[in-house]
Amino acid sequence: MSIVSAAEGSKAGRNFWLGVAAYLVPTFPLGFFWHLAWFEDRYRTLAIYRADPIISLGLASMAVQALIFSWAYPRLFPVYRGSTLKAGLLYGLVMGLLSWSFTTLAVAAKHPVGSIVDYMMLETGFTFVQFLIVGPLMALAHRN
Template sequence: MMRFGLAVLAYVLPTFGLGFVWHLVLFDDYYRALHIYRDDIIIPFGLLSMLIQGGIFAWIYGRTLAQSATSFGSRALLYGLLGAVLSWSFTTLAVAAKNIMTSVPGYLLIETGFTLAQWIMVAPLTVLAFRRSVKDSALAQA
């Protein structure tokens, strides 16, 4: 359960931090020019969404890759690719398909960049969260 909680945090903390800085500071003017976001963004809804996503992604990792005998880097890369493609499908493609904006290609470009940056951080942190300590491994072998 501790690993699951750490994996949720491994998703939520970098996603929230990066999301806040990316969307509301660094590229605020870019997003305003797209005319896609409301003026009064509801940050608690975004945080709740990230908590739900973090729980689901942690569960997926725990069920599919956590016990893999592959290397740390291989698990991080595979999980990062899986997470990025899945996230991109519902945070980028689906939004571009149904929201009014001044430039769909512009939105796809900026959000693809965000998704890549997000999963470059989230994937290795999640692998670390599920990593067995030396003490845990010794106890499991005994």
């Protein structure tokens, strides 16, 4: 292994872990406050979540997502020559739509929700804000 390839590997590793942080650092507090503080009453009315959420399982879920989303970024944008912000917003749009499909659509389809419209609005809003923040941060973490 040459010094150049070792340095590239360590940079890729650093970028990967920065990407993990770019997902986890905003997502956990946003998810916590969105679901358990700011809109707690609305979610309680929907009767979809546990009365006593298990925070550690939510954090574990986010950690798995962070690993996968950070791994995916350089594979979806291997040599993006545009602006970092533009790449991040595009990545946020793509991954946000993917996330929305299984966190909003699939949940609404499978779970008894007090109001599907209210649930869809709340979760669509959450996913939009989440990936509006995470997308650009992921692009910054992985920039060359």
